[in-house]
Amino acid sequence: MIELDPILLARVQFASNITFHILFPTLSIGLGWVLLFFKLRFRRTGEALWMDAYQFWVKVFALTFALGVVSGITMSFQFGTNWPGFMNTVGNVAGPLLAYEVLTAFFLEATMLGIMLFGRGKVSERVHTLATFLVAAGTTASAFWILALNSWMHTPAGFVMIDGKAHVTDWLAVIFNPSFPYRMSHMLLASGLTVSFLVAGLSAYRWLRGDRAGSVAAALRTGLFTAAALIPVQILVGDLHGLNTLQYQPAKLAAMEGIWETQKGVDAVLFAIPDAKAQTNHYEIAIPKLASFYLTHDWNGEVKGLKEFGDKAPPVAPVFFAFRIMVGVGLLMLAVSWFATWRIRRVAQMYSAPVWLYQALVGMTFSGWLALIAGWYVTEVGRQPWLVSGVLTTAQAASSVPAPHIALSLAMYLSLYCLLLAAYVSVLFYLARKAASGEGEDSNAKVTSKIGVAHA
Amino acid sequence: MLDTSIDLSTPAGWLPLVFSLVMALAMLAYVILDGYDLGVGALLLKTDQNSERDAMIASIGPFWDANETWLVLGVGVLLVAFPLAHGIILGALYLPVALMLAGLTLRGVAFDFRVKAKAHHRPLWDSAFRFGSAAASWSQGYMLGQLISGFRSEAIGIAFSALIGVCLMGAYRLLGATWLIMKCEGELQLKAVKWAKASLLMTALGVLAISVASPLVSARIFDKWFSFPYLLLLFPIPLATVVLFGVIWRSLTRLPTRLASGNQYGAGVPFVSTVGIFLLAFYGLAYSLFPWLVVDRMTIWQGTSSIEALWVIFIGTVIVLPVIVGYTIYAYRVFWGKSTALSY
Numbered sequence: 001m002i003e004l005d006p007i008l009l010a011r012v013q014f015a016s017n018i019t020f021h022i023l024f025p026t027l028s029i030g031l032g033w034v035l036l037f038f039k040l041r042f043r044r045t046g047e048a049l050w051m052d053a054y055q056f057w058v059k060v061f062a063l064t065f066a067l068g069v070v071s072g073i074t075m076s077f078q079f080g081t082n083w084p085g086f087m088n089t090v091g092n093v094a095g096p097l098l099a100y101e102v103l104t105a106f107f108l109e110a111t112m113l114g115i116m117l118f119g120r121g122k123v124s125e126r127v128h129t130l131a132t133f134l135v136a137a138g139t140t141a142s143a144f145w146i147l148a149l150n151s152w153m154h155t156p157a158g159f160v161m162i163d164g165k166a167h168v169t170d171w172l173a174v175i176f177n178p179s180f181p182y183r184m185s186h187m188l189l190a191s192g193l194t195v196s197f198l199v200a201g202l203s204a205y206r207w208l209r210g211d212r213a214g215s216v217a218a219a220l221r222t223g224l225f226t227a228a229a230l231i232p233v234q235i236l237v238g239d240l241h242g243l244n245t246l247q248y249q250p251a252k253l254a255a256m257e258g259i260w261e262t263q264k265g266v267d268a269v270l271f272a273i274p275d276a277k278a279q280t281n282h283y284e285i286a287i288p289k290l291a292s293f294y295l296t297h298d299w300n301g302e303v304k305g306l307k308e309f310g311d312k313a314p315p316v317a318p319v320f321f322a323f324r325i326m327v328g329v330g331l332l333m334l335a336v337s338w339f340a341t342w343r344i345r346r347v348a349q350m351y352s353a354p355v356w357l358y359q360a361l362v363g364m365t366f367s368g369w370l371a372l373i374a375g376w377y378v379t380e381v382g383r384q385p386w387l388v389s390g391v392l393t394t395a396q397a398a399s400s401v402p403a404p405h406i407a408l409s410l411a412m413y414l415s416l417y418c419l420l421l422a423a424y425v426s427v428l429f430y431l432a433r434k435a436a437s438g439e440g441e442d443s444n445a446k447v448t449s450k451i452g453v454a455h456a
Numbered sequence: 457m458l459d460t461s462i463d464l465s466t467p468a469g470w471l472p473l474v475f476s477l478v479m480a481l482a483m484l485a486y487v488i489l490d491g492y493d494l495g496v497g498a499l500l501l502k503t504d505q506n507s508e509r510d511a512m513i514a515s516i517g518p519f520w521d522a523n524e525t526w527l528v529l530g531v532g533v534l535l536v537a538f539p540l541a542h543g544i545i546l547g548a549l550y551l552p553v554a555l556m557l558a559g560l561t562l563r564g565v566a567f568d569f570r571v572k573a574k575a576h577h578r579p580l581w582d583s584a585f586r587f588g589s590a591a592a593s594w595s596q597g598y599m600l601g602q603l604i605s606g607f608r609s610e611a612i613g614i615a616f617s618a619l620i621g622v623c624l625m626g627a628y629r630l631l632g633a634t635w636l637i638m639k640c641e642g643e644l645q646l647k648a649v650k651w652a653k654a655s656l657l658m659t660a661l662g663v664l665a666i667s668v669a670s671p672l673v674s675a676r677i678f679d680k681w682f683s684f685p686y687l688l689l690l691f692p693i694p695l696a697t698v699v700l701f702g703v704i705w706r707s708l709t710r711l712p713t714r715l716a717s718g719n720q721y722g723a724g725v726p727f728v729s730t731v732g733i734f735l736l737a738f739y740g741l742a743y744s745l746f747p748w749l750v751v752d753r754m755t756i757w758q759g760t761s762s763i764e765a766l767w768v769i770f771i772g773t774v775i776v777l778p779v780i781v782g783y784t785i786y787a788y789r790v791f792w793g794k795s796t797a798l799s800y
Contacts, residue, residue, distance in 0.1 A: 063568045069521055070564035074557045076528050080535045080542040081550060087539035091761050095536030096768040102525070102532045103776040110525045111780075111787045114518030122790050167764065399543070401550050409554035416558055420565055427573050 004403035007395055010082045013410040015380075017074055019373060020417045024068035026372055029143055029188070030195030031061045032136030034222065039132050043125070049214035053222075056215065056435055057199070060428060062117055067424060069110065074413070082406075083387070085397030090166045090388055093159060093174055094149055101145035109138030140188070147187055151180035153388045154379070155248045166391065178248055182241035183379075189234040190375065192226060193333060194368025199223030200340075201365025202432050204358040207350070211436035217350055224344070224361070227337040235330060239294070245382075246295055249389065251309040252382030255319040257291055258284075261305040266291040271324070274316040279307060314384045322377040329371035336364055366425070462757055471770060472760040475537040476747070478773060479530055484738050486526035487596075488631070488731055493520045495632020497563050497589025498625060499651055500582055508644045509582060513567065515639040515795040520567065522784065524560065537766055541749040541759035548607040549599050556595035563588030590625060597624025597662075604670050604741075606751040616669060623665060626658020631734070634704075634727035637711065639795045645715055645723070652726055653708050659730075660701060663737050667694065670744045674752055677744045690743075697736045700729045 035057055042050035079098070080087060087094060115123060115131040123131070158173025159166045168174055200223030206216045246253045254260075258269040260279050268290035272281035292301040306313045340357055344350045387394045463469045493516040500509055534542045546553055562584045570581035601617025602608075633652035637645055671678040681690060707725045714721065745751065749759045760766070 059572060063565075063572060066521070066564050066568045069524065070561040073524060073528055073560055076531050076535070077546060077553055077557060080539065081546045081553070084539070084543040084547075087535060087542070087761070091536065091539050092765040095539075095761060095765045096772070099532060099536050099769040100772050102529050103772055103780070106525045106528055107522065107780045107784070110522040111783055113521055114787050115790055118518040119790055165762070167762070168768075171768070399547065401547055405550045409551065412554060412558055416561060420561070423565075423569060423573065427569060430574060431572055 004407055006401065006403040006406060007398045009403055009406040009410060010398055010401070011394065013406055013413065014078055014082050016410070016414055016417065017071065017078060019376075020421070021068065021071035021075055022372065022376060023369055023421075024064050024071065025139065025143070026187075026191045026194050026368070027064045027198065028061060028068055029136075029139045030191040030193075031057065031064065031198075032132075032139050033192075034195055034199060034226075035061060036129075036132050036136050037222070038219075039129050043129065047214075049218050052213065052215035053219045056431070057219065058117065059431060060198075060202075062113075063424065063427065065109075065113060067420065071417075081401060082399055083394075083397040084399050085392065086387060089164065089392045089397070090156075092168055093152060093156075093166050097145050097149040097152075097175075101142055105138045105142035105145065109135050109142065112138065143187060143191075144184065147184050148175045148177075148180055151183045152177045154183075154383055155179040155244075156388055156391055161391070179241075179244055182237065182244045185237045186234070186241050186375075189230055189237055190368065190372050192230045193234060194372055196223045196227035196230065196337075197333065197361075197364050197368050198366065200227060200337075200361050201363075202428060204361035205365070205429065206432050206436045208355065208358050208362065209433060209436040217347055220350075220361075221344070221347070224337060224340055227333065228341040231330065231334045231337055235334070238330070243295070246303075249382065250304045251306065251313045252319065252379070253295075254304060254306045254309070255314045255316045255382055256323040256378060257295075257303070258316065258320045259291070259303055259305045260307055262302065262308050263305065264292065264302045265289045265300045266295070266303045268294070272320075274320050276316050312385060314382045319378055319382045322374040322381070326371050326374040326378060329367055329374070333364070333367060333371070336360055467767065468763050469757075471763055471766040472537070472756045473747075474770065475533055475760075475766060476749075476756040478777075479533040479537065480738075480742055482526050482530035482533060484735070486523070486530055487738070488734050489519070489523035489526060491628045491734070492516070492631040492635040492727075493523055494563075494589045494593050495628035495630065495655075496636060497585050497632070498593060498629050499632050499636070499648075500586045500589075502651060503644070503647060506578075508647075510571075511640055511644055511795070512636060513570070515636060517567075517795075518787065518791045520564070522787070524564070536769060537761055538749055538756065538759040539761050541754055544750055544754065545603070545607075549602060552595040552598045552602070556592050556599070559588045559591030559593075559595065561588070563592065593625045593628045594621040597621035600624065600666075603745075604666060604751070605673055606753070616665070619665060620662060623658050623662025626655045627662055627734070630655035630659045630704075631727070631730050634730050638724045638727045641720075641794055646712055649708055649711050649715070652704075656701070656704065656708075659733070663697060663733065666737070666741065670741070676752060680744065693736055693740050697733055700732045700736070704729045704733075 035054055038050050038054040038057065041047070042054065076098075079094075112131045112134040116128065116135050119131060120128050152174055155178040156166075157177040158170040159168050161167075200220050203216050203220035203223060206213075207220060242253065242256075245256075257266070258272050258274050258281055259266055260281070265288070267286035267288050269281065269284055269286045272284040272286075274281050289299050292303060293299050295301065295303055306316060340361060343357055344353050383389060385393050385395070387397050464473065496512050496516050500512060503509060503512075531542075531546075534545070566581040566585035566588060570578050570585065573581060598617045598621040601620035602613070604620075605613040605616055607613075630652055633648045633655060636648035637652065640648065671681055680686060704726050707722060707729070711722065711726075715723070747755045747757070749756055
């Protein structure tokens with residue numbers, strides 16, 4: 001029988017859970033604000049199409065939110081079961097941050113969601129709009145706390161180590177640690193982009209199926225224009241985040257760029273197959289000196305290579321390729337969103353735009369997810385072998401749960417997640433088809449008559 | 457009974473006490489709040505009419521999300537305030553926890569999928585909702601059994617825990633059925649009365665099994681209950697429990713006639729009494745276990761994290777928890793009375 005490595009299993013299990021989980025909060029953060037936008041447009045203009053758009057997307061939101069909640073509950077157990085050493089070493093930092101997330105965000109969003117989904121007609125329109133706002137604010141507050149903790153794990157600050165435990169000396173320094181502002185903006189923009197392409201893509205799908213409802217055009221253009229506006233900002237913020245990484249986590253940056261030797265005038269590697277054993281790149285395609293220029297703003301600036309960090313360097317290939325996938329998708333987003341925006345900048349142009357333009361948008365529906373996952377793999381794998389940079393390694397934090405237990409539960413989680421992901425994507429397109437054929441509108445926006453009496 | 461070395465006038469003495477209280481109350485809130493919606497889930501397939509299933513789901517729709525958040529708070533406090541106990545308890549319960557999480561995941565999403573997926577997939581999602589709810593209920597009961605028996609892995613401990621799992625399923629069904637009696641009308645309400653009656657036995661068995669087993673497991677717990685003057689002071693707890701069971705039985709027997717004549721008076725009695733039984737059982741359990749996080753192995757003071765982290769969380773809790781309770785009550789008031797069809 002093959003010997004199972006409990007640390008590897010624990011990592012795979014945690015990674016698969018958190019990968020599955022992150023898909024949904026990323027959507028609900030952005031979608032919450034999009035829904036608020038629809039609601040406010042409706043309140044201002046009184047045009048029914050904005051409320052139609054709200055009605056359709058709130059269904060997607062509810063489903064997304066539910067998936068985020070249930071996968072999040074799993075996370076709250078696994079922090080402790082898979083990584084007991086994490087809380088034992090940095091519990092003084094992580095504990096309060098997690099507690100504040102639960103207290104200030106989870107209850108708010110979960111409770112207000114009930115009113116947002118089911119409260120129309122029971123509360124005033126003003127209160128309903130307020131509930132919609134509070135749900136969006138709750139999801140964003142949640143991101144604030146969890147990203148503060150995650151950033152701290154990358155660039156810890158504001159603490160001292162006494163007897164192997166972290167003790168906080170300055171909470172503001174802990175929360176606003178060096179990488180936090182970059183990570184927070186990068187993540188919120190990622191959420192906005194993921195949602196923009198989802199909204200534009202699913203609306204384009206409805207458009208292709210002949211759905212010419214005003215709400216479809218409105219949602220498509222809202223998504224598209226938001227994407228076109230956010231993507232250049234994201235590229236800029238991503239670049240700043242990279243410079244921050246160069247300063248605080250040079251090993252991760254070297255892996256992203258595929259740089260082995262510390263040198264001046266470093267080439268920008270466009271493509272290569274990194275070989276960790278031989279500590280070199282194969283089939284490298286590079287532009288001379290460009291990396292030094294964009295990293296140090298000097299054509300001959302020095303950049304540290306992977307060899308510098310010995311066994312404290314991350315595994316190169318996953319970081320290197322994930323980074324290229326993220327950047328590649330980002331550039332594709334830029335091209336598609338700018339071209340489509342220019343092509344259908346006026347509503348009338350939507351009717352004359354070629355079919356392939358809409359097909360391209362449908363193809364990009366979940367592009368945000370791809371870039372998101374790739375980006376998180378860059379940053380999380382790039383931090384290895386550390387769990388908390390310079391403080392605690394992943395191996396030190398691992399648990400003593402028997403490997404077969406982890407393997408069994410991992411198999412269960414994985415099959416569940418594959419099933420749910422397939423169901424989620426197919427139901428989203430099914431909802432779009434149902435709405436396009438006109439049956440969705442009335443069958444779901446039903447009556448508030450008392451139930452049970454009807455069939456007495 | 458308290459360790460004399462604990463000085464409750466110092467933060468190191470009272471902060472763990474406060475957080476064990478917060479954790480206990482969060483767990484209590486979770487068991488009652490998610491208990492009724494898990495129970496409704498477990499009852500879903502008892503009717504094959506889609507309209508009745510919709511009505512059952514509608515009665516818990518606005519609440520289930522927030523209900524589950526209490527579990528996150530309870531486990532969150534265990535994680536951040538008692539990390540050592542978190543490791544021992546959840547490490548020992550690794551597989552039942554995984555089963556519970558899978559169950560909660562399945563039911564949480566089935567709830568949404570069932571109305572959004574294709575019509576012919578609906579029975580599938582209904583089953584997922586029902587069996588997810590049942591799996592979560594059973595594994596929670598199993599964990600409770602393990603907690604009481606001090607995480608013994610011998611056959612007797614496992615059999616006892618499995619029994620408590622089945623009993624808790626019954627108790628959640630009772631909560632769910634009595635919730636439906638309160639929130640629904642018509643035929644469904646009458647069916648719920650029958651379901652509630654059928655769940656009473658398992659609930660009573662569960663309360664009995666825990667009451668008998670916990671003193672047997674630990675001599676210390678035995679002494680806490682069966683020594684003077686505690687015996688006299690504590691006697692009202694089992695007595696009140698028996699009385700509440702009687703009240704529920706009487707109410708369930710009388711309700712069908714009254715409801716049939718359109719009189720809703722007393723429709724809330726079975727639910728409120730069931731909550732009463734949960735409160736008493738919880739109090740009894742807390743009295744038995746305190747101050748142990750892991751029976752006879754680790755007290756709340758031994759399992760606590762550093763006092764400085766607790767201080768930071770304490771300040772936030774004092775400010776935010778009343779606000780949470782406030783808007784939770786507001787949300788329940790918005791959806792007060794008989795539930796209406798889900799309309800979004």
